[in-house]
Amino acid sequence: xxxxxxxxxxxxxxxxxxxxxxxxxxxxxxxxxxxxxxxxxxxxxxxxxxxxxxxxxxxxxxxxxxxxxxxxxxxxxxxxxxxxxxxxxxxxxxxxxxxxxxxxxxxxxxxxxxxxxxxxxxxxxxxxxxxxxxxxxxxxxxxxxxxxxxxxxxxxxxxxxxxxxxxxxxxxxxxxxxxxxxxxxxxxxxxxxxxxxxxxxxxxxxxxxxxxxxxxxxxxxxxxxxxxxxxxxxxxxxxxxxxxxxxxxxxxxxxxxxxxxxxxxxxxxxxxxxxxxxxx
Amino acid sequence: xxxxxxxxxxxxxxxxxxxxxxxxxxxxxxxxxxxxxxxxxxxxxxxxxxxxxxxxxxxxxxxxxxxxxxxxxxxxxxxxxxxxxxxxxxxxxxxxxxxxxxxxxxxxxxxxxxxxxxxxxxxxxxxxxxxxxxxxxxxxxxxxxxxxxxxxxxxxxxxxxxxxxxxxxxxxxxxxxxxxxxxxxxxxxxxxxxxxxxxxxxxxxxxxxxxxxxxxxxxxxxxxxxxxxxxxxxxxxxxxxxxx
Numbered sequence: 001x002x003x004x005x006x007x008x009x010x011x012x013x014x015x016x017x018x019x020x021x022x023x024x025x026x027x028x029x030x031x032x033x034x035x036x037x038x039x040x041x042x043x044x045x046x047x048x049x050x051x052x053x054x055x056x057x058x059x060x061x062x063x064x065x066x067x068x069x070x071x072x073x074x075x076x077x078x079x080x081x082x083x084x085x086x087x088x089x090x091x092x093x094x095x096x097x098x099x100x101x102x103x104x105x106x107x108x109x110x111x112x113x114x115x116x117x118x119x120x121x122x123x124x125x126x127x128x129x130x131x132x133x134x135x136x137x138x139x140x141x142x143x144x145x146x147x148x149x150x151x152x153x154x155x156x157x158x159x160x161x162x163x164x165x166x167x168x169x170x171x172x173x174x175x176x177x178x179x180x181x182x183x184x185x186x187x188x189x190x191x192x193x194x195x196x197x198x199x200x201x202x203x204x205x206x207x208x209x210x211x212x213x214x215x216x217x218x219x220x221x222x223x224x225x226x227x228x229x230x231x232x233x234x235x236x237x238x239x240x241x242x243x244x245x246x247x248x249x250x251x252x253x254x255x256x257x258x259x260x261x262x263x264x265x266x267x268x269x270x271x272x273x274x275x276x277x278x279x280x
Numbered sequence: 281x282x283x284x285x286x287x288x289x290x291x292x293x294x295x296x297x298x299x300x301x302x303x304x305x306x307x308x309x310x311x312x313x314x315x316x317x318x319x320x321x322x323x324x325x326x327x328x329x330x331x332x333x334x335x336x337x338x339x340x341x342x343x344x345x346x347x348x349x350x351x352x353x354x355x356x357x358x359x360x361x362x363x364x365x366x367x368x369x370x371x372x373x374x375x376x377x378x379x380x381x382x383x384x385x386x387x388x389x390x391x392x393x394x395x396x397x398x399x400x401x402x403x404x405x406x407x408x409x410x411x412x413x414x415x416x417x418x419x420x421x422x423x424x425x426x427x428x429x430x431x432x433x434x435x436x437x438x439x440x441x442x443x444x445x446x447x448x449x450x451x452x453x454x455x456x457x458x459x460x461x462x463x464x465x466x467x468x469x470x471x472x473x474x475x476x477x478x479x480x481x482x483x484x485x486x487x488x489x490x491x492x493x494x495x496x497x498x499x500x501x502x503x504x505x506x507x508x509x510x511x512x513x514x515x516x517x518x519x520x521x522x523x524x
Contacts, residue, residue: 169360169362169364170364170365170366170367172331172351172358172360172364173358173360173364173365173366173429174366174377174381175331175350175351175352176329176330176331176351176352176354176356176357176358176430177352177377177378177381177429177430177432177433178352178353178378178381178382178433179352179377179378179381180352180381183381187377187380187381188366191368192367192368
């Protein structure tokens with residue numbers, strides 16, 4: 001129990017708890033429910049028709065494709081960052097740790113604009129890309145890059161503190177026992193961070209699927225080709241196709257709910273593991 | 281196998297942890313590296329294991345220069361001060377680790393691994409604990425698992441960093457007698473770090489006394505007691521009266 005909690009009278013405690021729950025309901029549960037109510041307002045058939053629109057399906061496909069590329073890439077980058085910044089001390093380390101938070105600090109729109117400045121037709125690499133027939137901005141590669149940038153901190157931020165706290169002793173023990181770099185990594189380092197990694201990946205995939213700002217700048221909004229689910233929702237909404245917008249939004253919400261359940265599961269496992277690490 | 285270090289220098293920034301240390305451990309000997317904290321003894325042990333690179337000087341095993349050798353190829357057993365057991369593996373898997381990571385060509389069969397691990401756990405009197413996790417063991421038990429794990433790969437030398445440092449007095453005394461007996465049994469060239477003079481004098485064949493990164497005196501416990509080489513030695517040995 002929180003120190004001092006006893007000092008609060010039961011009535012006040014109920015009142016505070018009730019107020020907190022009411023706020024949660026008002027700001028979280030009501031909108032969530034509203035999405036599904038609006039989505040199914042015209043009945044299941046209308047929902048299915050909206051979701052089965054070729055443009056909506058294309059957006060769903062693109063969104064999943066982006067997630068499938070971005071999430072494993074982040075697992076790799078996050079592990080590399082966590083390992084380098086968690087297990088080693090070197091000049092510039094704290095600067096790097098700060099830089100990892102940059103995508104959280106910078107507005108996603110700015111991130112998108114930077115990509116346009118670099119890879120757009122008049123951008124730094126624009127001419128070279130055009131000459132080689134490569135298209136990044138207003139095409140899926142740009143969307144992938146924007147999403148990668150925005151989601152980069154999730155895994156790394158989960159792993160750095162954990163890897164820092166667990167130190168390098170187990171790795172050293174493994175090396176002295178004859179394990180090579182990859183054996184040490186896969187048998188010792190990775191198992192020690194697997195739940196935190198999973199947790200970071202769930203957050204990362206939720207964001208990858210839902211990202212709007214950065215993707216909106218680089219996508220070009222070509223329906224059926226460069227629209228992700230969030231962009232498709234916006235277009236539908238702006239065209240006053242409210243029911244269709246909510247139907248597509250319900251897909252997005254469904255993906256988010258799956259991520260939340262997965263996150264809760266990862267959380268459930270990780271504290272138990274943390275307990276086993278005690279007293280070592 | 282013998283251990284010989286020559287002129288080891290190790291600096292951390294502007295701080296000199298080891299300042300030209302040379303010492304030799306002959307095959308089958310149990311040597312204590314004794315000194316107050318900050319005397320550089322752990323750094324020296326880590327350099328011998330290859331976990332740390334010296335700024336100058338060489339490490340020889342069996343007369344061969346091993347200074348540039350990777351820790352995994354040095355054939356040393358290392359017992360860490362806080363054991364560094366693999367927290368997610370059972371006692372059995374901890375001990376089996378060194379056997380499982382051997383290259384396929386020389387890796388023992390699963391049956392042979394089991395046999396070997398059980399034999400080692402029996403040796404350290406923990407046979408009935410093999411399915412526990414390290415967090416479920418007492419300090420003394422963890423210490424013995426760490427030792428069994430180090431011995432599993434049949435090292436040529438054994439290095440122990442403050443092996444009794446984090447144990448309470450009673451367990452410590454028991455365990456060090458046990459270690460002495462174990463050493464008499466297996467005769468493995470061993471070097472252990474300690475800041476406790478009583479421990480060093482009771483367990484070791486010879487004692488190397490380190491002070492501020494330099495070797496202050498080398499000799500058998502009797503020699504050091506009879507003829508302390510410097511004011512520091514006599515002072516350090518008298519801080520805690522012998523036998524106390």
